[in-house]
Amino acid sequence: MTRGVNVIGIGSTRFGPQPNKGIVQLAIEAAEAAIRESGIERERIGALYFGNFISGPLTGQEVLAGIVADNLGLPNIPCTKVEGACASGGIAFRHARLAVESGQCDAALVVGAEKMTQAPSAMITAALNCAMDNRSDGVSGLTFPGFFGMAWRLYEQRYTLTRAQVSAVVRKNKANGLLNPIAQMGRALSDEDIEQSPFICDPMRLFDCCPTSDGAAALVLAADELVTTGGAVPVRILASAQTRGAARIAGHADLCSFDATVSAANRAFKEAKIDRSHINIVELHDCFSIAEILDSEDLGLIPRGQGAQWAKEGRTAVGGELPINPSGGLLAKGHPVGATGVGQIYEMVLQLRGDHSNQVKGAAFGLTHNLGGTGVACTVNIFGRHDA
Amino acid sequence: MTRGVNVIGIGSTRFGPQPNKGIVQLAIEAAEAAIRESGIERERIGALYFGNFISGPLTGQEVLAGIVADNLGLPNIPCTKVEGACASGGIAFRHARLAVESGQCDAALVVGAEKMTQAPSAMITAALNCAMDNRSDGVSGLTFPGFFGMAWRLYEQRYTLTRAQVSAVVRKNKANGLLNPIAQMGRALSDEDIEQSPFICDPMRLFDCCPTSDGAAALVLAADELVTTGGAVPVRILASAQTRGAARIAGHADLCSFDATVSAANRAFKEAKIDRSHINIVELHDCFSIAEILDSEDLGLIPRGQGAQWAKEGRTAVGGELPINPSGGLLAKGHPVGATGVGQIYEMVLQLRGDHSNQVKGAAFGLTHNLGGTGVACTVNIFGRHDA
Numbered sequence: 001m002t003r004g005v006n007v008i009g010i011g012s013t014r015f016g017p018q019p020n021k022g023i024v025q026l027a028i029e030a031a032e033a034a035i036r037e038s039g040i041e042r043e044r045i046g047a048l049y050f051g052n053f054i055s056g057p058l059t060g061q062e063v064l065a066g067i068v069a070d071n072l073g074l075p076n077i078p079c080t081k082v083e084g085a086c087a088s089g090g091i092a093f094r095h096a097r098l099a100v101e102s103g104q105c106d107a108a109l110v111v112g113a114e115k116m117t118q119a120p121s122a123m124i125t126a127a128l129n130c131a132m133d134n135r136s137d138g139v140s141g142l143t144f145p146g147f148f149g150m151a152w153r154l155y156e157q158r159y160t161l162t163r164a165q166v167s168a169v170v171r172k173n174k175a176n177g178l179l180n181p182i183a184q185m186g187r188a189l190s191d192e193d194i195e196q197s198p199f200i201c202d203p204m205r206l207f208d209c210c211p212t213s214d215g216a217a218a219l220v221l222a223a224d225e226l227v228t229t230g231g232a233v234p235v236r237i238l239a240s241a242q243t244r245g246a247a248r249i250a251g252h253a254d255l256c257s258f259d260a261t262v263s264a265a266n267r268a269f270k271e272a273k274i275d276r277s278h279i280n281i282v283e284l285h286d287c288f289s290i291a292e293i294l295d296s297e298d299l300g301l302i303p304r305g306q307g308a309q310w311a312k313e314g315r316t317a318v319g320g321e322l323p324i325n326p327s328g329g330l331l332a333k334g335h336p337v338g339a340t341g342v343g344q345i346y347e348m349v350l351q352l353r354g355d356h357s358n359q360v361k362g363a364a365f366g367l368t369h370n371l372g373g374t375g376v377a378c379t380v381n382i383f384g385r386h387d388a
Numbered sequence: 389m390t391r392g393v394n395v396i397g398i399g400s401t402r403f404g405p406q407p408n409k410g411i412v413q414l415a416i417e418a419a420e421a422a423i424r425e426s427g428i429e430r431e432r433i434g435a436l437y438f439g440n441f442i443s444g445p446l447t448g449q450e451v452l453a454g455i456v457a458d459n460l461g462l463p464n465i466p467c468t469k470v471e472g473a474c475a476s477g478g479i480a481f482r483h484a485r486l487a488v489e490s491g492q493c494d495a496a497l498v499v500g501a502e503k504m505t506q507a508p509s510a511m512i513t514a515a516l517n518c519a520m521d522n523r524s525d526g527v528s529g530l531t532f533p534g535f536f537g538m539a540w541r542l543y544e545q546r547y548t549l550t551r552a553q554v555s556a557v558v559r560k561n562k563a564n565g566l567l568n569p570i571a572q573m574g575r576a577l578s579d580e581d582i583e584q585s586p587f588i589c590d591p592m593r594l595f596d597c598c599p600t601s602d603g604a605a606a607l608v609l610a611a612d613e614l615v616t617t618g619g620a621v622p623v624r625i626l627a628s629a630q631t632r633g634a635a636r637i638a639g640h641a642d643l644c645s646f647d648a649t650v651s652a653a654n655r656a657f658k659e660a661k662i663d664r665s666h667i668n669i670v671e672l673h674d675c676f677s678i679a680e681i682l683d684s685e686d687l688g689l690i691p692r693g694q695g696a697q698w699a700k701e702g703r704t705a706v707g708g709e710l711p712i713n714p715s716g717g718l719l720a721k722g723h724p725v726g727a728t729g730v731g732q733i734y735e736m737v738l739q740l741r742g743d744h745s746n747q748v749k750g751a752a753f754g755l756t757h758n759l760g761g762t763g764v765a766c767t768v769n770i771f772g773r774h775d776a
Contacts, residue, residue: 022523054444054450055518056442056444056445056515056518060514060517060526061521061522062441062442062471062519063471063472063473063520063760063761063765065472066633066635066760067521067635067764069632070634070635070636070639070764074632076631076632076648076651077632078479078482078630078632079765080470080472081470081471082469082471083450083453083468083469083470084454084467084469085450085454091466091468094466098492102490102492104486129448130444131451133449133455133458134449135412138448242466242468243464243466244453244457244458244462244464244465244466245454247454247455247457247459259464372451373451373454376451376455377451377467
């Protein structure tokens with residue numbers, strides 16, 4: 001006894017350093033844009049879910065859901081911050097969708113935000129490490145570049161993987177970022193640029209890593225009954241799955257695959273009742289270049305061991321058979337952690353409306369993928385055009 | 389088309405300094421106890437909601453929902469941390485109940501935890517201030533004792549309020565705490581003890597303030613269909629309401645009343661379909677002595693201006709007409725922030741089973757109240773015995 005839920009309004013700040021704006025201001029800007037575009041009256045919004053990861057340690061501000069609702073002049077509704085490390089934004093989206101689908105309310109607001117660039121880099125690294133189980137992994141000196149670097153090393157032992165293949169992922173996403181007006185660091189890079197950039201954590205070089213960022217994104221979701229013909233083109237939510245995986249490295253059976261992604265994708269496709277072959281566009285969690293490769297295989301969209309070669313052959317570029325991260329992804333668009341999962345949906349909605357600045361022609365079905373920690377939390381969402 | 393949801397298992401650590409245990413260990417202990425008592429198989433648990441406020445700033449550990457689920461050996465289920473300042477635990481409970489009620493799953497686990505006492509007091513104060521809108525209130529030097537001190541001053545201008553009346557609240561809760569084996573600081577206090585304790589923030593003295601604490605509490609919720617006759621006595625959830633209020637002082641029309649509490653109580657009673665006169669026992673958010681007075685009036689349980697006098701006359705003691713905080717409340721049981729809202733329900737379930745160490749005789753209906761920040765978030769829950 002569920003009902004259809006749609007994205008009827010979207011908003012986003014630019015991603016990247018915004019030294020003159022705090023996290024609350026960023027969140028309000030994105031939310032105001034989404035509400036305005038949706039055309040909905042504030043009184044119709046029945047729940048707010050806020051995705052944020054490390055505002056406490058980095059900005060000294062929590063209870064963001066209530067503060068932002070108050071500033072927006074929303075009614076006296078339940079306002080909840082949710083956290084699941086880098087998947088916080090995707091988790092916020094899923095809960096807003098559940099609130100509308102289950103009839104708790106007819107419309108809900110989702111906001112994701114993070115403010116990071118004001119902090120010294122050592123503090124940022126420490127805050128990001130809140131996403132590991134620090135009784136084992138963090139205390140052993142592990143960082144996230146180290147974690148994904150180990151996955152890279154294992155992957156290249158098992159499959160064919162060249163530096164040039166991985167660089168193709170970086171080149172694609174940085175080039176896509178150039179076409180995205182809200183991206184942090186789109187850039188035309190040569191393989192040489194990438195492969196001579198400084199090591200962050202061998203084999204990971206600077207351009208293999210997403211930048212820290214500031215930013216916010218927001219969405220208004222509404223039940224079918226509230227969709228009007230006058231407003232922005234609504235996009236259908238076909239599925240939203242949230243899963244968990246191992247919390248520490250030793251719990252993973254295989255570092256080349258994250259169970260949480262595999263199971264979230266399987267559940268999402270089952271719910272959406274479409275095949276993987278229907279997906280025209282993917283926004284996935286490329287926190288590092290190697291992550292895009294692992295994710296695309298875990299999602300079941302590219303055969304195991306071929307993710308990097310697909311990028312090298314241009315098959316994941318806009319114009320290829322499976323465009324991945326036309327937004328620039330985390331690598332180029334930036335990764336304001338709590339905003340990322342919401343920002344992916346912002347990009348997807350633009351694509352399915354046909355309004356994206358790096359448009360995938362004829363895109364009818366899209367998938368977003370948001371991964372937290374060392375694979376401990378994941379959300380996969382599937383969207384469709386109403387006429388698809 | 390909703391279905392009945394019950395608390396079928398409860399667990400809690402002792403509240404108070406636990407220097408040898410981290411937040412994850414505390415949470416696991418409480419959760420294991422709740423699961424054990426419920427008699428449920430882990431595979432039946434379909435969602436985990438984790439209430440926590442400031443684990444990031446104080447312990448450097450986030451993504452607690454996934455970490456704890458992993459350690460408990462729960463299946464691959466959605467695991468979500470929720471945050472709403474001091475109301476985080478109540479918000480976690482509400483979401484677990486929604487998950488079962490709406491049919492997302494048949495059973496859900498709620499955990500609330502906080503680990504505070506290892507931090508220097510200045511760091512704790514700074515972390516607690518994450519619950520204010522720091523663009524206005526925090527930056528002006530406001531702290532929570534200061535905020536509630538202002539409310540006290542306004543209240544005593546408006547109504548009759550003596551130091552002896554407020555001390556009666558403190559004496560009652562500290563004495564109740566003596567009877568609670570998991571309370572942090574039950575104590576037999578004279579009015580003189582209270583009134584000669586050092587000022588924290590005039591008019592607030594030491595014993596008017598709840599202590600910082602470590603601790604965790606957990607609950608297993610299940611749909612009616614899963615309730616068996618063999619396990620612990622199930623307690624019915626009659627209502628759960630979550631609301632928001634003003635995020636900053638200047639937004640409150642009246643500092644003697646928190647809109648979020650008033651509206652949450654009204655919604656909860658409407659959902660529970662019982663009158664206020666049916667409530668036999670209350671666990672409410674007495675972060676400060678004055679807060680118990682304000683809360684009891686905002687909940688509509690005691691007429692305006694009479695909350696303190698009711699305490700003085702013993703009407704809110706166990707054996708009185710409306711026992712408030714027989715557990716000792718935050719003042720004596722302690723306030724490990726994210727655990728508090730869950731711990732209140734732990735106490736209520738013991739009472740409605742007839743198993744509490746400070747039992748209210750014949751208690752059939754109870755209410756729990758959890759308030760966040762300067763009134764920005766609130767949950768009110770109502771429970772009933774199955775035979776009531």
